[in-house]
Amino acid sequence: MTSQLSMAKSSRRGRESSPTPPNPPAKKMKTSGGLPVPVLCGTDLTIEKFDGLEKSARENHFQYMKETIRQYENLSKSLPRIDRKIFEEGDDRLSQEEQEQAAKQTEYLNDIWELRLEEEVEEFNNISELRRDTPHRVTRWDDDNLYWIPKKSLFTHCTRRYAKQYGFNTQGLHPHISSQLLMYRLALFLRKLPIKESDGYKSCWEIHIFHSGKQSFLRFWDSKGSARVAFDGLQESENDALELLNVLTKWDFPHTYDGVIAGRMA
Numbered sequence: 001m002t003s004q005l006s007m008a009k010s011s012r013r014g015r016e017s018s019p020t021p022p023n024p025p026a027k028k029m030k031t032s033g034g035l036p037v038p039v040l041c042g043t044d045l046t047i048e049k050f051d052g053l054e055k056s057a058r059e060n061h062f063q064y065m066k067e068t069i070r071q072y073e074n075l076s077k078s079l080p081r082i083d084r085k086i087f088e089e090g091d092d093r094l095s096q097e098e099q100e101q102a103a104k105q106t107e108y109l110n111d112i113w114e115l116r117l118e119e120e121v122e123e124f125n126n127i128s129e130l131r132r133d134t135p136h137r138v139t140r141w142d143d144d145n146l147y148w149i150p151k152k153s154l155f156t157h158c159t160r161r162y163a164k165q166y167g168f169n170t171q172g173l174h175p176h177i178s179s180q181l182l183m184y185r186l187a188l189f190l191r192k193l194p195i196k197e198s199d200g201y202k203s204c205w206e207i208h209i210f211h212s213g214k215q216s217f218l219r220f221w222d223s224k225g226s227a228r229v230a231f232d233g234l235q236e237s238e239n240d241a242l243e244l245l246n247v248l249t250k251w252d253f254p255h256t257y258d259g260v261i262a263g264r265m266a
Helices: 047-052 055-078 081-088 096-112 118-125 129-133 160-165 179-190 235-248
Strands: 026-030 036-040 113-115 138-142 146-149 154-157 206-211 217-223 226-234
Touching: 047 055, 055 081, 081 179, 096 113, 096 179, 096 235, 138 235, 154 235, 179 206, 179 217, 179 226, 179 235, 206 235, 226 235
Parallel strands: none
Antiparallel strands: 026 036, 113 206, 138 226, 146 154, 206 217, 217 226
8 A cells, every 4th residue: 555645846945055266276086097187176167168178188077077977876876765865966955835844744643653662562562462353454564565666756565576567666665765864864753762772783773663553563673784664563554654654765854953854964
């Protein structure tokens, strides 16, 4: 099942940039041979200006562009979707209207999901009556069943066969958000972050949050440097779980301060 909450796209104001020096110094980079190549920074380079450069200057700029593209390609392979967008996007703040919309979303989800004490987590894990008496009402899924719907920019959970049939192209939470950014955004969402003790080897943090119905919970954790998630509970609660995942993995999830996007600085 897929969450139905719509996420509007609108323009955003960016932070003011520092003025550029009128005559910036040449930037030196290393080629594959290890030799420094001076490249002018701060120039508004056009194809006409490039064609007008001397041969040695064109070669310098060309090598610099090749190296920049190589570094970006490597970055694109290693960074999850949201972390990469934080790097790529020019805007870093929400408009007032977007802040109000985000506040309504998080307020709604804050009413549904809550932190609970460790002993209550253990107590929940020991409850078996619900599964025994009404198994059709209970479901479990984790990253192996979590897929991304590109056309809707939303998560759903399903079988691998179903995902392949309908073109859901990424599996799991980790292609979309890094472990550290997920933990940071959970801290912003929950306003506190009691982390469970982990094994200290494959996992460095773990958080459980509970649905207000008290019979469903989400487990977030780090696994070998990747973000992971699992849901366990009532079927009627799983849409709320997907909704939270969709909000946490929005590019423009806000910080508590002045509409700053979580992952950027004011």
